[in-house]
Structure formats: C-alpha cells, structure tokens
Amino acid sequence: MSETPDSAVRTYIEHHRAVFLDDLVEWLRIPSVSAQPEHTPDVQRSADWLAAKLEETGFPTVEVWRTPGAPAVFAEWPSHDPQAPTVLVYGHHDVQPAAREDGWDSEPFEPLVRDGRLYARGAADDKGQVFFHTLGVRAHLAATGRTAPAVNLKLLIEGEEESGSPHFRALVEERAERLTADAVIVSDTGMWAEDTPTVCTGMRGLAECEIRLHGPDQDVHSGSFGGAVPNPATAVARLVAALHDEHGRVAVPGFYDGVVELTARERALFAELPFDERQWLCTAKSYAAHGEAGYTTLERVWARPTAEVNGIGGGYQGPGSKTIIPSSAMVKLSFRLVAGQDPDQVEKAVRHWIAEQVPPGVRCEIDFGSATRPCLTPLDHPALRSVVRAMGRAFEKPVRFTREGGSGPAADLQDVLGAPVLFLGISVPSDGWHAPNEKVELDLLLKGVEASAHLWGDLAEHWRHAP
Amino acid sequence: MSETPDSAVRTYIEHHRAVFLDDLVEWLRIPSVSAQPEHTPDVQRSADWLAAKLEETGFPTVEVWRTPGAPAVFAEWPSHDPQAPTVLVYGHHDVQPAAREDGWDSEPFEPLVRDGRLYARGAADDKGQVFFHTLGVRAHLAATGRTAPAVNLKLLIEGEEESGSPHFRALVEERAERLTADAVIVSDTGMWAEDTPTVCTGMRGLAECEIRLHGPDQDVHSGSFGGAVPNPATAVARLVAALHDEHGRVAVPGFYDGVVELTARERALFAELPFDERQWLCTAKSYAAHGEAGYTTLERVWARPTAEVNGIGGGYQGPGSKTIIPSSAMVKLSFRLVAGQDPDQVEKAVRHWIAEQVPPGVRCEIDFGSATRPCLTPLDHPALRSVVRAMGRAFEKPVRFTREGGSGPAADLQDVLGAPVLFLGISVPSDGWHAPNEKVELDLLLKGVEASAHLWGDLAEHWRHAP
Structure with a gap:
C-alpha cells in the first residue's frame, strides 16, 4: 500500500x-x-x-x-x-x-x-x-x-x-x-x-469604562438631608438598572448598530454541539442562565454583545451602618462586542446615553480604556x-x-x-x-x-x- | 412698678x-x-x-x-x-x-x-x-x-x-x-x-438594613460567561433603582401604611419659616434639591419617610479594570420613618419586596439592625x-x-x-x-x-x- x-x-x-x-x-x-x-x-x-x-x-x-x-x-x-x-x-x-x-x-x-x-x-x-x-x-x-x-x-x-x-x-x-x-x-x-x-x-471585542458620579461635596447626614438631595449611589444604580431592557438587551441607543447577526446556518451549527446547560452552569459557578431573550446560552456568550458590571462602589461599605448620603459612587462597566461593532462608536453611544441619564445635581466623569475589536x-x-x-x-x-x-x-x-x-x-x-x-x-x-x-x-x- | x-x-x-x-x-x-x-x-x-x-x-x-x-x-x-x-x-x-x-x-x-x-x-x-x-x-x-x-x-x-x-x-x-x-x-x-x-x-425614625446578593460562587470571567449568567452587581443596582418610583416615592408596597400626613396648618407653618433653598443647598453641600414630588424641601426632610443608599459595593473597585462578573454585591439602605410608621412593619414590607425583586440564580441575605421609632x-x-x-x-x-x-x-x-x-x-x-x-x-x-x-x-x- x-x-x-x-x-x-x-x-x-x-x-x-x-x-x-x-x-x-x-x-x-x-x-x-x-x-x-x-x-x-x-x-x-x-x-x-x-x-x-x-x-x-x-x-x-x-x-x-x-x-x-x-x-x-x-x-x-x-x-x-x-x-x-x-x-x-x-x-x-x-x-x-x-x-x-x-x-x-x-x-x-x-x-x-x-x-x-x-x-x-x-x-x-x-x-x-x-x-x-x-x-x-x-x-x-x-x-x-x-x-x-x-x-x-x-x-x-x-x-x-x-x-x-x-x-x-x-x-x-x-x-x-x-x-x-x-x-x-x-x-x-x-x-x-x-x-x-x-x-x-x-x-468578541471589549470596551471598558469607569463612571464616577459626584453628588454632595462630602458625605452628608441622611437624617438632615435624606430625601431632599440627589444620592449619587442611587444615581449609579439607576444607570446600571437602565443599561438593559426587560428583554435583557443593552438599552443604549445605537449599541447594536452594525452588529453582524447570527445566520441560520451558524445557529444550526451551534445547536449541533453537545451542550449540557447544567454542566455549563457548574463551570460558570452559577445557579441560573440569564441573558438576552431569543438566544441560547452559547449564542449569548459567543455571538451577542453584552454590558456587564465588573465593579460598583460608593459610600460606606464597612461593618455596621453609617447614615450618610455618600458624596460619590462609581461603576466599572465592560462591553463585549461582536463583529460589526466599532468600539469608538460604542464609546460615543455610551457616553451620550450616560449624559442623558445623570440627574440634576450630579456630576459625571467617564473614562474609557483602550478597546479590543471583535x-x-x-x-x-x-x-x-x-x-x-x-x-x-x-x-x-x-x-x-x-x-x-x-x-x-x-x-x-x-x-x-x-x-x-x-x-x-x-x-x-x-x-x-x-x-x-x-x-x-x-x-x-x-x-x-x-x-x-x-x-x-x-x-x-x-x-x-x-x- | x-x-x-x-x-x-x-x-x-x-x-x-x-x-x-x-x-x-x-x-x-x-x-x-x-x-x-x-x-x-x-x-x-x-x-x-x-x-x-x-x-x-x-x-x-x-x-x-x-x-x-x-x-x-x-x-x-x-x-x-x-x-x-x-x-x-x-x-x-x-x-x-x-x-x-x-x-x-x-x-x-x-x-x-x-x-x-x-x-x-x-x-x-x-x-x-x-x-x-x-x-x-x-x-x-x-x-x-x-x-x-x-x-x-x-x-x-x-x-x-x-x-x-x-x-x-x-x-x-x-x-x-x-x-x-x-x-x-x-x-x-x-x-x-x-x-x-x-x-x-x-x-424621624430610622430603620437600617444591609442586603447582600450572591451570584456565581466566585468571580467568573466576563468574556467566557458575560451575558449568560445573572450578575449580582446588576441585580443590586436594579433593586436600588426600583426603590423609588418616578415621583420619588418609595416603591415598596406598604411602606407608607399608616403615615401621618402633614396637615394644611403644619404645611402653612413650615412655609412661614424664612427658608432660603440656595443657602440650604450650601449646608447640604449639594447642587440640586431632589425628592418626593408634591413636597417642599423642608417637608421632605422633616415630615416624609425616605429610603437612602448609605453604601453600595461589589466586584472590582481598584484602579484599572478587571473583566469579571462579581460573585456578590451589597447595599446598605436606611429608611427614615415618620409618625404612624411601625419599623417592624417597614422591615416586613421591605423584606417581602426584596424577595420579589431578586432574579433567579441570585441568593439574597438581609440584615436589619435595631430600629428607632419616629x-x-x-x-x-x-x-x-x-x-x-x-x-x-x-x-x-x-x-x-x-x-x-x-x-x-x-x-x-x-x-x-x-x-x-x-x-x-x-x-x-x-x-x-x-x-x-x-x-x-x-x-x-x-x-x-x-x-x-x-x-x-x-x-x-x-x-x-x-x-
């Protein structure tokens, strides 16, 4: 032979x-x-x-x-x-x-x-x-x-x-x-x-930013002022909450511009893989799958853009309690990007959206790091x-x-x-x-x-x- | 004489x-x-x-x-x-x-x-x-x-x-x-x-709690799992965002039960005080008045119950970035109470409301400290x-x-x-x-x-x- x-x-x-x-x-x-x-x-x-x-x-x-x-x-x-x-x-x-x-x-x-x-x-x-x-x-x-x-x-x-x-x-x-x-x-x-x-x-690509919201010039007493001045920790939470709509889609206008959608063939090919969601959840150390409606778990992690909170912080985080309205709060967000998304456009859209979310009396700083294309x-x-x-x-x-x-x-x-x-x-x-x-x-x-x-x-x- | x-x-x-x-x-x-x-x-x-x-x-x-x-x-x-x-x-x-x-x-x-x-x-x-x-x-x-x-x-x-x-x-x-x-x-x-x-x-009275939300068993990679498992930092933010309605009222059902409303006479008496909001904002170190619709600033701080974030935290808060879905996140809330509100009832209402807000796959712990009555x-x-x-x-x-x-x-x-x-x-x-x-x-x-x-x-x- x-x-x-x-x-x-x-x-x-x-x-x-x-x-x-x-x-x-x-x-x-x-x-x-x-x-x-x-x-x-x-x-x-x-x-x-x-x-x-x-x-x-x-x-x-x-x-x-x-x-x-x-x-x-x-x-x-x-x-x-x-x-x-x-x-x-x-x-x-x-x-x-x-x-x-x-x-x-x-x-x-x-x-x-x-x-x-x-x-x-x-x-x-x-x-x-x-x-x-x-x-x-x-x-x-x-x-x-x-x-x-x-x-x-x-x-x-x-x-x-x-x-x-x-x-x-x-x-x-x-x-x-x-x-x-x-x-x-x-x-x-x-x-x-x-x-x-x-x-x-x-x-996927990656764009990351840190958003810092400033309210009162210093922490102020929540008894004396609570309920009557804007709280930057509440503002940062509302920003994060508004980041996704009720279908798990990122709610920033323009975020999905240009996104290359999965073809029917790709979805069929993904579906052929022997995927065990319970097993996958073990790897993810998580107790539920959750994400954009209309997509499978694999489609969500491989082919859909996301917005995730990597860190959030503001005010008193130690033991016990401290009755303050914190002076500032921050959130670190990362956006996974898919083909067709331009990190510069995403940054522009996110900045524009944030500017519209910030309530009166709260000042906002946003830093974007260098992005990675999909x-x-x-x-x-x-x-x-x-x-x-x-x-x-x-x-x-x-x-x-x-x-x-x-x-x-x-x-x-x-x-x-x-x-x-x-x-x-x-x-x-x-x-x-x-x-x-x-x-x-x-x-x-x-x-x-x-x-x-x-x-x-x-x-x-x-x-x-x-x- | x-x-x-x-x-x-x-x-x-x-x-x-x-x-x-x-x-x-x-x-x-x-x-x-x-x-x-x-x-x-x-x-x-x-x-x-x-x-x-x-x-x-x-x-x-x-x-x-x-x-x-x-x-x-x-x-x-x-x-x-x-x-x-x-x-x-x-x-x-x-x-x-x-x-x-x-x-x-x-x-x-x-x-x-x-x-x-x-x-x-x-x-x-x-x-x-x-x-x-x-x-x-x-x-x-x-x-x-x-x-x-x-x-x-x-x-x-x-x-x-x-x-x-x-x-x-x-x-x-x-x-x-x-x-x-x-x-x-x-x-x-x-x-x-x-x-x-x-x-x-x-x-006002005071009820305080710390809410800890647990998602993945440990921080997991936001590239591998982002968009497909619940993020406890997002969940805590959504909780905080849902705490007030669009009129600045606390949205927890039952929170206002029993609240003794201001009488017309009290409102008139408050209004007689020589109140300068610009001056007050200086004391509050703040840049805007903000709160429950339909009430003046003095009414808001003296006679209305509130919910404030005293601290929020989760995930990575250091310099630079870390592309994780955090394992947990927490928020410290304090509620100022007014006459007619029972701290025990407020605690019960808040616990019930939180339980309904927490998404699948996220585990919640709530600690209430000792309360002060109004x-x-x-x-x-x-x-x-x-x-x-x-x-x-x-x-x-x-x-x-x-x-x-x-x-x-x-x-x-x-x-x-x-x-x-x-x-x-x-x-x-x-x-x-x-x-x-x-x-x-x-x-x-x-x-x-x-x-x-x-x-x-x-x-x-x-x-x-x-x-």
Missing part, C-alpha cells in the same frame, strides 16, 4: 515525537511568568530558547524583538512559490503564575507525563500549542518533499499575553511591514471537547475552510464550529494588518488554563502537529495569490 | 448668671468624649461632676447609673402638688471628639468667651443645653416662692449619645419604673435661627403648648414650628415610657455641632434658662392630673 500524504505526516510525527516532547518539556521547565518581576530573566530565557529552537527547525529568519516589557519572538520562512499566501501564526511564550502550594499535585515547572497527559504550567496555554507548529512544519516538508513551506510562514510569539499584552499593539504597529500577512492563525485557543474537534470562527471569519472564507480540512484530516472526524466569548490581542493583528483571524487550537476545557495542574492531552497535542502539517499545503492549494 | 413673674425670673438669672457660667465652664473643661477609650475616666468624672451640681441645685435624689458603657445621671425633684404632671428631661453629658489641630481657633476643652459666645466642645451639644435647666429650676422656685418645682421633675442625662447610645434602651427598660413620666422634654436640639425661636414637634407631638397637645408659651415668654417673640429630620434615642423614652416627646432647645445652626469651634450664644443660653424657668409652672397650670 502506497503512503498517502496523511499517513506520511503521521509516520514522520511518530518518528520524531519523542524528541519533540523532550524539547517541549525543556521549554516548560523555564518559568516564564510575565506578571512576576523576579521571572523577567526567565521570560528572556524562554524567548531565547524558542528562537534557538526555531532556527534549528529551519526558519531562515529568527529574531527576538525587544519591547518595553517582555520580548517577543519573530520567525519567518518564505515559500519558494511567488503566488503563495502569507500566514502569520500568533501565540505566546509567557505563562500564568504557578506554585505547588496553589493546589498542584506536582511541581508546576517540573513537567510530568502521566496517563497520556503532560502536566506543567504552560502545557496548554500556550507553549504546547505554539510548539506543535515546529514539528508540524517539519512534517509538512517531509511529507511533501519540499525544502520550504507551501506558504510564506511567519510566527509572532509574544511574551506578555498573561499580563494583558500592554506593548503588543505598539509592537505590531511598529513592525507592521515585517508582519504583513494574508491571514493570522491564532494558536492560543481550544476546542469543544476531547471527542469533538472544533474550529473557532470569532472572538473578529469574525465567515464560514465560507477559503482560509477557514483550509483550517477545517486540516483539523478534519488530523482528527478523522467531522469538525464543528465554535466562537470565543473572550477578547484577545490577536484582534490587534487583524486591525493593524487588515488580515482575517483564524483559530487553530487543540486544548480542551479540562486542561485547566490559569489553574493548578494545567495539562495537555498528548494525543491531542500530536493531532495539533498533524493539523499544522496539513494546513500549509491546503492553504497554498486553495488560496493562491493571483499570478 | 411691681415685678411680673417674667421679670422676677430675669432678675434672678441676672444675679446668678456669673456663677452659672463659671460652673458650666468648669464642666466643659472635662473632655467627656465617649467614643475614645482614653477618655473613659473623663466621662465618669463628667457624670460625677453633674451629679454633685444637681445635688447642689437642690434635687433631693441624684444617682449615677452605671451601664455596660458610660454612666448616665438621674435626678428627681418631686412636686408638693399631688396632681402635678411628671416631666423627664433628656440630654447627654458626653461630647464629640475634638482636637485643636482639627481646625479649632482655641483649645476645645479650654472654654473661651468672646463676643458673647462661649466656645468649647459641648457648649451647645449638649452640656450647655442640659445645664440651663439647673439655673432654670432655681429661677422657677425663686420667682414663684416655691420650695419644690411645680411639676415632678426628673432628669436623665446619658453618657453615650455621641457613640450611638448603645446601652440607652436597655437602661430605660431596666429603670422604666423610676423614669415614668407624662412627658419627655428633649434638651438636645436647636431652633431655626438666632432671631427665629422655634419649637420642634417631631423627629415621634411626633400634635400641635394642640397641652404640653407642647406649654413649651411654646415658655419659649415665647423667654424670647418675647412669636414661636414657630420645626421638626427634626434625624433620629435619636429620645424615641426610646417615648417607646418604653409611653410618653410624648417635646423638644426644648436654643442652639442655632451656626453653633457647629460636631465641628471645630463649637459654641453657644450666651444670650440664647440664658433664654434657655428663662424658658426652662417658665415651663414647669406653665405645665403644672395647664396640664394637671385629675384629682
């Missing part, structure tokens, strides 16, 4: 998996915790280690890019085909803090393989999912007999994702020319479940179809579709580079991102290698540049 | 004012700050000093009553007339904390007379207003030739008013038999202005008319009517003893209660002596017990 391309990839991976895993374990031993200053040298060491490994993999160009914070690693391997598309892989080499006493069963930076799982901080988030591309591209070359990838392959692996990527956008803007790509592949997400390979098609790749986008085929070949199963409710720095790549964002991830919910005993399933990790190996050829074949 | 009773009182006061003031200054030197443990011996000394002075004044019974906190002073001087009513004067001998560096122009416990004013902590609140009764009762005896007051006169001067009177109610309940009275005279308030003698006819003496009550006549004779001016928006321990006397509460006070808003440079106007203080001197005879004459 002659070898198919898929079995050739598998054979190659089988031969090289031991070294691949040894290398990953070596990388995972570096505690590249970006949030903890004492690990600054480790984050640098992690970047250097990755750079060396990418050179060893064969990338002709590998650079460590300094930022005002932690360094990023950039690598580039041009195709020999002048019509090949250019693909930029995004991931990160920094990790969340971890300590044995947080509840780990083993040392978080002494990787341990047990029952087909590799336990270590960063195993899934995100070193494992970055690293599968190294064996992936080698398998791609070996199986196709190429000496360079079928696409122009670029990697940008940042070092501050776990610290909120404070310098990422500036870096991307500064290096935009080097980063130019036809598509961005984000390797920092996961799939629905061990037995349900999925491709994520979008990510991203969404249409189901029929050729690059998305390539990702789906690559996953399907790796898993030998039908691939389903998800979205991501959170927001990420990859949106900056979409924004600055003008390229669609695609997601290729093999992590599963049980992997325990940010939690003790983070792990990656070894068989899924190798499926990730396979999917990476298939993706480059598929993209080049189906999404060529016009000659 | 033969001496009238009023001029006899004045003559007596004129002859004894110097000693009276020297004595008061001596008392004011004792820093009886009940809130500061280092002043515990001073509070005791203040009680002993007052007890000795009341004996010297002629009270046949004087006792220092211990409590688990600071001591109270009780004194009793029975009338020789078996049909005389019994009157209990309430005041306090403890004072607010004070230190030169808080902004005092002189030492707060080194009394200073300047421009007809006596500056010292406690000068107005409340030692001066307690002490005027000592010279008052002596003037009453001198001018009428009596050897005992025309009424059975009792004094209860507590030592913890500035610390929230934590043991006052228990004391009153325990000593109820000794304290029995037909009326309570509170000497711990003030009047409208230097040139506007007034009598206060009521005080008090109100009708304008035509014979004892109130005596107080008004006594003030009118002292000031030789028409006496107007006010109420008090705050709440006080005197309500416990009304409650336990079943006696109406009347207010006799000569302090003015500029006296600076609880503030630096507290003072009392000496001429008003002596008017207080005069009013006290007139009151006992008037009460005995117009409000005799049936033989």
Whole structure:
C-alpha cells in the first residue's frame, strides 16, 4: 500500500515525537511568568530558547524583538512559490503564575507525563500549542518533499499575553511591514471537547469604562438631608438598572448598530454541539442562565454583545451602618462586542446615553480604556475552510464550529494588518488554563502537529495569490 | 412698678448668671468624649461632676447609673402638688471628639468667651443645653416662692449619645419604673435661627438594613460567561433603582401604611419659616434639591419617610479594570420613618419586596439592625403648648414650628415610657455641632434658662392630673 500524504505526516510525527516532547518539556521547565518581576530573566530565557529552537527547525529568519516589557519572538520562512499566501501564526511564550502550594499535585515547572497527559504550567496555554507548529512544519516538508513551506510562514510569539499584552499593539504597529500577512492563525485557543474537534470562527471585542458620579461635596447626614438631595449611589444604580431592557438587551441607543447577526446556518451549527446547560452552569459557578431573550446560552456568550458590571462602589461599605448620603459612587462597566461593532462608536453611544441619564445635581466623569475589536471569519472564507480540512484530516472526524466569548490581542493583528483571524487550537476545557495542574492531552497535542502539517499545503492549494 | 413673674425670673438669672457660667465652664473643661477609650475616666468624672451640681441645685435624689458603657445621671425633684404632671428631661453629658489641630481657633476643652459666645466642645451639644435647666429650676422656685418645682421633675442625662447610645434602651427598660413620666422634654436640639425661636414637634425614625446578593460562587470571567449568567452587581443596582418610583416615592408596597400626613396648618407653618433653598443647598453641600414630588424641601426632610443608599459595593473597585462578573454585591439602605410608621412593619414590607425583586440564580441575605421609632407631638397637645408659651415668654417673640429630620434615642423614652416627646432647645445652626469651634450664644443660653424657668409652672397650670 502506497503512503498517502496523511499517513506520511503521521509516520514522520511518530518518528520524531519523542524528541519533540523532550524539547517541549525543556521549554516548560523555564518559568516564564510575565506578571512576576523576579521571572523577567526567565521570560528572556524562554524567548531565547524558542528562537534557538526555531532556527534549528529551519526558519531562515529568527529574531527576538525587544519591547518595553517582555520580548517577543519573530520567525519567518518564505515559500519558494511567488503566488503563495502569507500566514502569520500568533501565540505566546509567557505563562500564568504557578506554585505547588496553589493546589498542584506536582511541581508546576517540573513537567510530568502521566496517563497520556503532560502536566506543567504552560502545557496548554500556550507553549504546547505554539510548539506543535515546529514539528508540524517539519512534517509538512517531509511529507511533501519540499525544502520550504507551501506558504510564506511567519510566527509572532509574544511574551506578555498573561499580563494583558500592554506593548503588543505598539509592537505590531511598529513592525507592521515585517508582519504583513494574508491571514493570522491564532494558536492560543481550544476546542469543544476531547471527542469533538472544533474550529473557532470569532472572538468578541471589549470596551471598558469607569463612571464616577459626584453628588454632595462630602458625605452628608441622611437624617438632615435624606430625601431632599440627589444620592449619587442611587444615581449609579439607576444607570446600571437602565443599561438593559426587560428583554435583557443593552438599552443604549445605537449599541447594536452594525452588529453582524447570527445566520441560520451558524445557529444550526451551534445547536449541533453537545451542550449540557447544567454542566455549563457548574463551570460558570452559577445557579441560573440569564441573558438576552431569543438566544441560547452559547449564542449569548459567543455571538451577542453584552454590558456587564465588573465593579460598583460608593459610600460606606464597612461593618455596621453609617447614615450618610455618600458624596460619590462609581461603576466599572465592560462591553463585549461582536463583529460589526466599532468600539469608538460604542464609546460615543455610551457616553451620550450616560449624559442623558445623570440627574440634576450630579456630576459625571467617564473614562474609557483602550478597546479590543471583535473578529469574525465567515464560514465560507477559503482560509477557514483550509483550517477545517486540516483539523478534519488530523482528527478523522467531522469538525464543528465554535466562537470565543473572550477578547484577545490577536484582534490587534487583524486591525493593524487588515488580515482575517483564524483559530487553530487543540486544548480542551479540562486542561485547566490559569489553574493548578494545567495539562495537555498528548494525543491531542500530536493531532495539533498533524493539523499544522496539513494546513500549509491546503492553504497554498486553495488560496493562491493571483499570478 | 411691681415685678411680673417674667421679670422676677430675669432678675434672678441676672444675679446668678456669673456663677452659672463659671460652673458650666468648669464642666466643659472635662473632655467627656465617649467614643475614645482614653477618655473613659473623663466621662465618669463628667457624670460625677453633674451629679454633685444637681445635688447642689437642690434635687433631693441624684444617682449615677452605671451601664455596660458610660454612666448616665438621674435626678428627681418631686412636686408638693399631688396632681402635678411628671416631666423627664433628656440630654447627654458626653461630647464629640475634638482636637485643636482639627481646625479649632482655641483649645476645645479650654472654654473661651468672646463676643458673647462661649466656645468649647459641648457648649451647645449638649452640656450647655442640659445645664440651663439647673439655673432654670432655681429661677422657677425663686420667682414663684416655691420650695419644690411645680411639676415632678426628673432628669436623665446619658453618657453615650455621641457613640450611638448603645446601652440607652436597655437602661430605660431596666429603670422604666423610676423614669415614668407624662412627658419627655428633649434638651438636645436647636431652633431655626438666632432671631427665629422655634419649637420642634417631631423627629424621624430610622430603620437600617444591609442586603447582600450572591451570584456565581466566585468571580467568573466576563468574556467566557458575560451575558449568560445573572450578575449580582446588576441585580443590586436594579433593586436600588426600583426603590423609588418616578415621583420619588418609595416603591415598596406598604411602606407608607399608616403615615401621618402633614396637615394644611403644619404645611402653612413650615412655609412661614424664612427658608432660603440656595443657602440650604450650601449646608447640604449639594447642587440640586431632589425628592418626593408634591413636597417642599423642608417637608421632605422633616415630615416624609425616605429610603437612602448609605453604601453600595461589589466586584472590582481598584484602579484599572478587571473583566469579571462579581460573585456578590451589597447595599446598605436606611429608611427614615415618620409618625404612624411601625419599623417592624417597614422591615416586613421591605423584606417581602426584596424577595420579589431578586432574579433567579441570585441568593439574597438581609440584615436589619435595631430600629428607632419616629415621634411626633400634635400641635394642640397641652404640653407642647406649654413649651411654646415658655419659649415665647423667654424670647418675647412669636414661636414657630420645626421638626427634626434625624433620629435619636429620645424615641426610646417615648417607646418604653409611653410618653410624648417635646423638644426644648436654643442652639442655632451656626453653633457647629460636631465641628471645630463649637459654641453657644450666651444670650440664647440664658433664654434657655428663662424658658426652662417658665415651663414647669406653665405645665403644672395647664396640664394637671385629675384629682
């Protein structure tokens, strides 16, 4: 029986998996915790280690890019085909803090393989999912007999994702020319479940603000003045209460302007997923599902924009009581945005709406932080179809579709580079991102290698540049 | 020209004012700050000093009553007339904390007379207003030739008013038999202005609660779960927003049950007061008047029940942002109550209403503290008319009517003893209660002596017990 391309990839991976895993374990031993200053040298060491490994993999160009914070690693391997598309892989080499006493069963930076799982901080988030591309591209070359990838392959692996990527956008803007790509592949997400390979098609955006309402110049006595002057804590509560209508929709006029609605096909695809709401509520630590009328829970978290209170405060919050009308009160709101929403327009709409809500005698201050745009790749986008085929070949199963409710720095790549964002991830919910005993399933990790190996050829074949 | 009773009182006061003031200054030197443990011996000394002075004044019974906190002073001087009513004067001998560096122009416990004013902590609140009764009762005896007051006169001067009177109610309940009275005279308030003698006819009550709403078992990610589970901060805000209707009325069903409405006469009397809303807003440190539709500002603070937020909190309140759905949120509410409202009924109504507001998936805890009842003496009550006549004779001016928006321990006397509460006070808003440079106007203080001197005879004459 002659070898198919898929079995050739598998054979190659089988031969090289031991070294691949040894290398990953070596990388995972570096505690590249970006949030903890004492690990600054480790984050640098992690970047250097990755750079060396990418050179060893064969990338002709590998650079460590300094930022005002932690360094990023950039690598580039041009195709020999002048019509090949250019693909930029995004991931990160920094990790969340971890300590044995947080509840780990083993040392978080002494990787341990047990029952087909590799336990270590960063195993899934995100070193494992970055690293599968190294064996992936080698398998791609070996199986196709190429000496360079079928696409122009670029990697940008940042070092501050776990610290909120404070310098990422500036870096991307500064290096935009080097980063130019036809598509961005984000390797920092996961799939629905061990037995349900999925491709994520979008990510919500994020706009955040803090609203401070000022009433009396100082706290005043609620006996002497109660009932006769405006109370800023009441005003802030009324603002929050007015934020949603009785159908759970955000009541700010203009908020939904431009929102790309779910298509019937997407809703049908979401509905196909084996979703257990009771199970989901356990994960959400919550006792009821609640949200915009007319949408399922998955639709609410993946495809609908929201307004949430992240914090509220004003007046006396200590033990016992204090009979005051507080001088001020504040609320922190965050808005998750979906495709079609422009954060600047949302900010404008929210500011306008708030100005109309604030009662006489109350002064209002509003601060918006920097926003993150949403991203969404249409189901029929050729690059998305390539990702789906690559996953399907790796898993030998039908691939389903998800979205991501959170927001990420990859949106900056979409924004600055003008390229669609695609997601290729093999992590599963049980992997325990940010939690003790983070792990990656070894068989899924190798499926990730396979999917990476298939993706480059598929993209080049189906999404060529016009000659 | 033969001496009238009023001029006899004045003559007596004129002859004894110097000693009276020297004595008061001596008392004011004792820093009886009940809130500061280092002043515990001073509070005791203040009680002993007052007890000795009341004996010297002629009270046949004087006792220092211990409590688990600071001591109270009780004194009793029975009338020789078996049909005389019994009157209990309430005041306090403890004072607010004070230190030169808080902004005092002189030492707060080194009394200073300047421009007809006596500056010292406690000068107005409340030692001066307690002490005027000592010279008052002596003037009453001198001018009428009596050897005992025309009424059975009792004094209860507590030592913890500035610390929230934590043991006052228990004391009153325990000593109820000794304290029995037909009326309570509170000497711990003030009047409208230097040139506007007034009598206060009521005080609002107070019910307080803390409401804690619990959503997810821990803070959860607003990207992963935002828009799909209940947010307790939103729920607490909606609760607060629903607390008032669009007319500024408290929307809790049953809240207004039993409320004694203002009569047309009372509203007319309030309207006669020279009220300057701009000036009032300065005192309120506020930029707008706001409250229940259909009532003036004075009516709102004096005669209408209210619901106010004293504090609200939940989720992340630090700098920057944190994209969470908070696990819990809380609000502290206080309700000012007016005559006819029963704190227990209000608590029941509020609990019932809250239970109906809390959305599915949110758990609610409510704690009510101990409540204070409102008090109100009708304008035509014979004892109130005596107080008004006594003030009118002292000031030789028409006496107007006010109420008090705050709440006080005197309500416990009304409650336990079943006696109406009347207010006799000569302090003015500029006296600076609880503030630096507290003072009392000496001429008003002596008017207080005069009013006290007139009151006992008037009460005995117009409000005799049936033989």
